[in-house]
Amino acid sequence: MDTYGWYPEDNENLTDNEGSMDGEDFLAAERDIRKRLGDRELDFDSLHAISNIYRAATAVRRRAEREVLAQHNLSWGGFTILWVLWVWGQMDTARLASECGLAKGTLTGMLTTLERRHLVEREQVKTDRRKVTVALTSDGLTLIEDLFPRFNAYEVAMSEGLSLTEKRELARLLRIVTSNAVP
Amino acid sequence: MDTYGWYPEDNENLTDNEGSMDGEDFLAAERDIRKRLGDRELDFDSLHAISNIYRAATAVRRRAEREVLAQHNLSWGGFTILWVLWVWGQMDTARLASECGLAKGTLTGMLTTLERRHLVEREQVKTDRRKVTVALTSDGLTLIEDLFPRFNAYEVAMSEGLSLTEKRELARLLRIVTSNAVP
DNA sequence: CATGGATCGTTCGGTACCAAAAGATCTCGC
DNA sequence: GCGAGATCTTTTGGTACCGAACGATCCATG
Numbered sequence: 001m002d003t004y005g006w007y008p009e010d011n012e013n014l015t016d017n018e019g020s021m022d023g024e025d026f027l028a029a030e031r032d033i034r035k036r037l038g039d040r041e042l043d044f045d046s047l048h049a050i051s052n053i054y055r056a057a058t059a060v061r062r063r064a065e066r067e068v069l070a071q072h073n074l075s076w077g078g079f080t081i082l083w084v085l086w087v088w089g090q091m092d093t094a095r096l097a098s099e100c101g102l103a104k105g106t107l108t109g110m111l112t113t114l115e116r117r118h119l120v121e122r123e124q125v126k127t128d129r130r131k132v133t134v135a136l137t138s139d140g141l142t143l144i145e146d147l148f149p150r151f152n153a154y155e156v157a158m159s160e161g162l163s164l165t166e167k168r169e170l171a172r173l174l175r176i177v178t179s180n181a182v183p
Numbered sequence: 184m185d186t187y188g189w190y191p192e193d194n195e196n197l198t199d200n201e202g203s204m205d206g207e208d209f210l211a212a213e214r215d216i217r218k219r220l221g222d223r224e225l226d227f228d229s230l231h232a233i234s235n236i237y238r239a240a241t242a243v244r245r246r247a248e249r250e251v252l253a254q255h256n257l258s259w260g261g262f263t264i265l266w267v268l269w270v271w272g273q274m275d276t277a278r279l280a281s282e283c284g285l286a287k288g289t290l291t292g293m294l295t296t297l298e299r300r301h302l303v304e305r306e307q308v309k310t311d312r313r314k315v316t317v318a319l320t321s322d323g324l325t326l327i328e329d330l331f332p333r334f335n336a337y338e339v340a341m342s343e344g345l346s347l348t349e350k351r352e353l354a355r356l357l358r359i360v361t362s363n364a365v366p
Numbered sequence: 367c368a369t370g371g372a373t374c375g376t377t378c379g380g381t382a383c384c385a386a387a388a389g390a391t392c393t394c395g396c
Numbered sequence: 397g398c399g400a401g402a403t404c405t406t407t408t409g410g411t412a413c414c415g416a417a418c419g420a421t422c423c424a425t426g
Contacts, residue, residue: 036270036271043338045342046350047335047338048350049338049351049353050338052353052357052361053239054243054259055284056358056361057241059361063365076237077382094405101241103383106383109383128392128404129391130390130391155226155234158364160363164228167232169352169356170356170360171235173349173356174239175239177242177342178239261412275375277374286413288375288378288414290375292377293413311422313420313421314373314374
């Protein structure tokens with residue numbers, strides 16, 4: 001069996017990761033990865049940069065849904081839709097899907113859900129009847145205006161420990177990754 | 184109507200965002216947000232830092248599923264499970280769920296899918312029959328060893344434009360956010 | 367022993383989410 | 397005008413994914 005077939009039989013000499021993780025444990029986990037796979041031709045810096053994005057996104061999303069959004073029966077996606085319509089005003093579904101990072105087929109179902117709750121409304125475009133524009137209702141406006149400041153407070157809490165410079169640097173680096181990933 | 188009730192009626196004087204977005208457009212979009220909501224007491228730096236995490240994660244995930252994982256019929260979650268088992272070896276389902284960032288109920292279903300494809304196998308722990316450990320099969324090992332180098336190449340492509348220092352800085356900042364979000 | 371509480375994995379009900387196909391409408395060459 | 401192709405949204409079929417409820421197993425205390 002060549003080096004590529006190497007496989008860990010036990011966890012000796014590796015960091016114990018039982019229980020909940022803090023920042024130290026994450027670093028330790030990344031060291032373990034390097035110890036396991038260090039003899040291969042891999043780019044570990046890209047690996048950690050990219051995989052930490054998803055890890056952070058999942059953690060932030062799940063906690064937001066539990067602690068901020070659940071009391072209003074909103075999913076992350078539903079909240080995003082309201083937020084985008086609030087900031088940019090009404091728009092057609094193709095643009096809305098792109099802004100929200102959703103497939104347009106996904107958007108259809110979620111709009112139906114939001115429409116049933118009278119938070120948004122659809123309207124067929126007169127000049128091009130293939131298109132549909134979506135807008136907040138007054139209920140939707142009330143909800144997002146009440147909810148968003150609390151959501152922003154949550155975002156502040158999630159970026160605790162980052163300086164102003166670091167927040168801006170984080171946003172900048174993520175913009176670069178995003179434009180790499182959007183074909 | 185007070186300032187809080189202000190609502191955009193049209194998109195004049197705002198950046199046109201039709202079509203696909205690049206890094207410039209993202210910055211423009213963030214400027215629009217500030218223009219729309221700038222008179223409120225919100226922390227825009229936290230907002231952009233946090234919301235860009237999710238945007239980047241979604242874009243990276245979707246493209247990976249399409250361009251790297253689809254040819255092996257793997258979802259992002261399924262891939263993550265194989266990867267974690269590869270790096271750390273067999274473990275019980277609770278730890279596996281935590282490492283993968285999945286709810287344990289979700290993991291059950293995905294393990295069943297992977298087990299049906301003979302990529303992983305479950306085994307009841309002798310000393311504590313409540314527990315179940317999960318391990319890669321040899322098919323699973325072959326798959327991840329073939330797939331991971333290509334996945335890593337994808338990660339390199341996604342971090343194009345970032346220097347080594349920036350990749351490490353990105354990983355570091357995201358670790359801070361993640362530990363804020365894991366309660 | 368016995369039994370109540372803690373700790374596992376799984377099941378359940380429901381939404382989110384995607385890619386691909388279908389259906390509706392517009393546009394442009396002829 | 398009129399039919400072919402382009403461009404929209406919705407529908408479809410299937411997986412991922414969550415929280416909560418459930419059932420099995422372990423363990424501490426009397």
